[in-house]
Amino acid sequence: MRNGTALICSVADQGVAAGTNIAVVIVAARRSDVHAFATFSLVYTVFTVLLGLTAAYVGQALVLEKGEPAAVARACRSAVAFTALAATTLGVPAALVLGAAGGATATALAALALVLPLALTQETTRYAFSTLHRPQYALAADLVRLAAVLPALALQPHGAGAARLLLAWGLSTLPALALALWLLLRHTRGAGQDPRHCLRRDHLGRRFAVEFGVGNAGSQLAIIGLGLLANPLAVGALRGATTLFGPMNVLFNAATGFGPPLLDRAGGARHAARAAGTAGGVLAVLAAAWATVLALLPDSAGRALLGDTWASAARLLPATGSQYAAMALGTCGLLALRVLKPRTTLPIQLVFSLAAVGCLLGGYALGGVLGAAWGLCLGSAAKGAASWLRTARLLDAPSGARGTARTATVPPRSADGGQGHPPSQRSTRGKP
Structure with missing residues (x-):
């Protein structure tokens, strides 16, 4: 073919x-x-x-x-x-x-x-x-x-x-x-x-499973914990709201899949970072626009989509839309890091994914399911800020300190909690 x-x-x-x-x-x-x-x-x-x-x-x-x-x-x-x-x-x-x-x-x-x-x-x-x-x-x-x-x-x-x-x-x-x-x-x-x-000891999947665990599974497990220990309706509301942003997940998956090889050919580290930043800005604007479209939906249209869950999900749209805008910038920040120095993404995923879990649980304790949604937004914003700060530091460092690893390794996952699902090219060419 x-x-x-x-x-x-x-x-x-x-x-x-x-x-x-x-x-x-x-x-x-x-x-x-x-x-x-x-x-x-x-x-x-x-x-x-x-x-x-x-x-x-x-x-x-x-x-x-x-x-x-x-x-x-x-x-x-x-x-x-x-x-x-x-x-x-x-x-x-x-x-x-x-x-x-x-x-x-x-x-x-x-x-x-x-x-x-x-x-x-x-x-x-x-x-x-x-x-x-x-x-x-x-x-x-x-x-x-x-x-x-x-x-x-x-x-x-x-x-x-x-x-x-x-x-x-x-x-x-x-x-x-x-x-x-x-x-x-x-x-x-x-x-x-x-x-x-x-099951071989050198199987690469062991490393990738660890990265998934610290980068994606944490917030998902926290949401599951909310459903089991606190309020199952919170899970339904959060799932309903994020489902409405499914088109954005498609774009994030495409960015993480097709972005690294394109950035690698951008003509230098600064050009790659600039291109990643532009892509992040465009995706953030699209997320905000999509959130506005959803917020303007009549209740009848919303109920046609989500049935009885629409009422609870609609309350979360401003928070979820803000979260997806932050995720857009964070995803592209991680892409820039993958081009500049791939090993820097795992520490950021580890620290700020745990921070996102804390924001989620803290937000729920303070403001219920709406607070949990804003907590997820805060966690995504913190991860995005950290990725771009790290990118800026690498750009200011001597070129030899950036490493020479190629982007043929698995690209970073979206900066959300792992909402999207893999297509046929999910690793090196776009999350299958």
């Missing part, structure tokens, strides 16, 4: 994947009451964390595989097999224990555990197609996924419980997974597989 066509397929797949995730949340909100949607949102956030961890440990390491075509094909099959085995080993016992525990939240978590192998394995096939330079296969599977999941959720009765919605969502993965596995096996016929490949 030509590079231009591959790029178009990758971008299209990213859009389809992001659109599917947005549509899932919107349809689930419309088919359930506010309490059921709160439980659904809580469990879906758990899935988001597990998905991100799988993407970091398996997917991001996989797309860096190089060598003979047969070896790369074997690595792809091994990664998919490892994901299926690991998710089944985790999911089946968890489903049995949680199902026996009873309660709406435990039952919904049990439903997620049952379908976890399907969802995670299909996700890993997308990284495999990225590694094999076959993004059109990932796009085909994701189109089938979109075509199956929306009717599966829409056919559920109004007021359906979270567990039922999650089962319908997970089982609707089967057609896309079957197509993806058929395409993968057909393209890698005779390559063999060794799932233990992902």
Whole structure:
């Protein structure tokens, strides 16, 4: 496939994947009451964390595989097999224990555990197609996924419980997974597989999983904690508000995926930093404009999108819009650092992700769910400021102090808490 066509397929797949995730949340909100949607949102956030961890440990390491075509094909099959085995080993016992525990939240978590192998394995096939330079296969599977999941959720009765919605969502993965596995096996016929490949001591996924944990999972786990220990409705409101900003997540994913190689060719460190700053400013303006559009939506239109959750989500739009504007600047600040000196991003992710968790919990203690939303905004703003201050210091330092590492490593994730979901090029070319 030509590079231009591959790029178009990758971008299209990213859009389809992001659109599917947005549509899932919107349809689930419309088919359930506010309490059921709160439980659904809580469990879906758990899935988001597990998905991100799988993407970091398996997917991001996989797309860096190089060598003979047969070896790369074997690595792809091994990664998919490892994901299926690991998710089944985790999911089946968890489903049995949680199902026996009873309660709406435990039952919904049990439903997620049952379908976890399907969802995670299909996700890993997308990284495999990225590694094999076959993004059109990932796009085909994701189109089938979109075509199956929306009717599966829409056919559920109004007021359906979270567990039922999650089962319908997970089982609707089967057609896309079957197509993806058929395409993968057909393209890698005779390559063999060794799932233990992902357990080697030098497996790069270990590093990427740590970076995901400190950079993305912290705020997600804090939101889950709010739902379990404080108020489940807070999770539904936060999930509803961030879902409305799904188009911005698509742009952030595109920036983190396609930005590093473009900045690397900008003609010097200062030109790269200037380009990253310009991109961040443009994205921040777009986030503010999108927040304004959402704020002007009539209540009838908002309820058509999120059902009963609209009332609580609408209150958070100013805070969430401000957070996304701050995330735009922070994401591009991390991109600039990745070009100048990649090793500087991990300390910033560690310190300011923990600070964001503190802001989230502190905001909730002071002002409820609205305070939590403003806390997330403050955390994103602090991370963005730190990234650009570090960038400025590097630009003032002698050129030799910046390091010479290339951007072919995995680009930094968005400066949010990991809201977006991977398309077919999620690591080196745009978060699959």
